[in-house]
Amino acid sequence: MNMQLFEIVDKPIDIEEVKQKVVSRDAGAILLFIGTVREFTKGKKTLHLEYQAYSPMAIKMFEQISKEIEERWPDVKIAITHRVGHLDISDIAVVIAVSSPHRKVAYEANEYAIDRIKQIVPIWKKEFWEDGTEWIGDQLENVPYPVGNPPIMKGEFS
């Protein structure tokens, strides 16, 4: 079985495979977040997407998010797979699997993971519309970074 907990892939993601990585006899809850390509964003129709990643750094950032989660919720297991390349509407861009003895923590840790991915993991999305294309960043969806610094936690520069 593939036991790399954090992956960037250029093929469709098998959600069952990501889930298997967090299965545990101690788990009472497994929470899977599946990010899918939405057709309409603010009324604008997306034809398809392209994702690009700085893969080795993205993996390191996934590991850092995992470490942050372990500090907050020690009993949680987490696995993340993000896809790159061409994605069509309803295709899966990312799967985050979290297992925990109790469900409340699974929801919290999973949501924490996706929020942090959107803050610190170097992955970019290019939207293809009927009237053009654009690499998405703070222009449309994300908050601009504070000057000169990413919105990350202290200790990351050590």
Added chain:
Amino acid sequence: MNMQLFEIVDKPIDIEEVKQKVVSRDAGAILLFIGTVREFTKGKKTLHLEYQAYSPMAIKMFEQISKEIEERWPDVKIAITHRVGHLDISDIAVVIAVSSPHRKVAYEANEYAIDRIKQIVPIWKKEFWEDGTEWIGDQLENVPYPVGNPPIMKGEFS
């Protein structure tokens, strides 16, 4: 494709199948809650479980939960499958699939669904330990019902 959104089954649950029921071109997030059989609860070792359901009423209660969610979060789609019969450690007891254009709502609606399932859906779990068995109810895990009334919302008796 099986499009019954709410099911009680006596075979292993296929999470991919439950997920497919909520796939949508409008969805940016799909959240799957997977309830699994945990080996230890409060230090006590579970050997296996048995679930029993009042199936037709359980399906009605799933539909009611869906209706409550639709009122609160109109863009959400939801599907629920619960398994009954003999379950071993790590087996899947329940899968709740929620899709939504935006992720925040997917987390909220999914957690709402599992909380409500534990309040109003007539399903019972029997624990098998090394030293005995017990049908689980308020004795161990759940809050006792207020006298004479289930903890449900107004309007349900109409």
Added chain:
Amino acid sequence: MIHILLFAHLQEAIGEAELRVNLSDYTVGQIKGWMEKQYPMLSFQQMMAAVNEEFATDEMIVNDGDTLAFIPPISGG
């Protein structure tokens, strides 16, 4: 004639999943009392009940042909 459905520990204690009894037009609360007389080791007063698959109060009348289910504290999910 009404149908009474039993689940979980009730089903095991009584040894039946379903009873058919001549208790039409009694209330849920009255039928609970009757059950406690039949099965003195079991307690029904604080137990939830459903008539025809909908939660029911103790005051609800159970009509001929109805199904009354006793719902012990649930533990699904």
Added chain:
Amino acid sequence: MIHILLFAHLQEAIGEAELRVNLSDYTVGQIKGWMEKQYPMLSFQQMMAAVNEEFATDEMIVNDGDTLAFIPPISGG
């Protein structure tokens, strides 16, 4: 010699995914200034950067053999 990695709109605008330049021992901030001279249509001052796959401040010095990646606003997930 240092490696500069370019992604997203930077990669498309410059037409390269990687540059090799003789800018060892300069700071990230100084290299940003150099890039803006080379590519006046692009803005680097407020952009995040990473040295050897770790986020880096403008004051960090980039050594010979290091990899400096410019990280435009991200949009993964």
